[in-house]
Amino acid sequence: MTRALFFAAFVLPALALPATAQETRKSAETKLDGEFAASDTNHDGFLSQAEVLARMSNMKVAGGKKLDPAQAKKIATLFMARADTNKDGRVSEAESQALMTKVFSRYDLNHDGRVDGEEAAAARAAARAAGKSGPTGR
Template sequence: MTKSIALLLAVVAAGAASPALAQMQFEPGEMLARADADGDGRITRAENRAAREQTFARIDRNGDGMITSQDLPGRRSGERLQKLIASLDADGDGRASRKEFVEGRTVAFDRADANHDGAVDRDELASFREAAAQLRSR
């Protein structure tokens, strides 16, 4: 698998060390599944974006509109959080803004949307979850 999926899985591991992330069950396949706001079995880009907005609000614990290491102080996940921030930080300021997080790369969604139709259906989600589980087991 790619480094992008590996980074997402690193964030999953960070969830185990952080109450804020653990509360979200920060697993890419689960996050996608929860993004299906209308319950029709298809996750659209709009639903994914709305879910990213909600996730940002949960991670940004101090409410300053930025994700920084201060949002998860004193946690073992610091290095992983810094990698996540760096992957999202389009302007290079060392922080991930709401815009960078919400409108940034949608690695999990793009990987799961195997037929590139702009939506992730049940079969695509199942395949994505299986691939992510195999990567985690390595």
């Protein structure tokens, strides 16, 4: 599993910005709230591995294509491993938000609470470089 796959699934949608646009922490959180609600198909307030996998399987990537099943499974597994901090086999909205906060902070290079087009481009380049270096344990 690579950092690039994780980045593509959870961060790029929030950071796919034109050079003049900005994503604020609040707007990224709002988008994540919507994704969480759409993914929580049984409306129990938690995401199961199956719900995350179903969402990843339907996610569109570059060119409007869906992720292939192997990629979807890798991303779902990686998301669960990183987001399920209490290891109960499900992800709460608070756990999901905590992960987004951590990822957002990593890409907010100047720490102004916004990710602009240049920061987003740098994040995409870092993800590509990490993907080329192979799997990571992070």
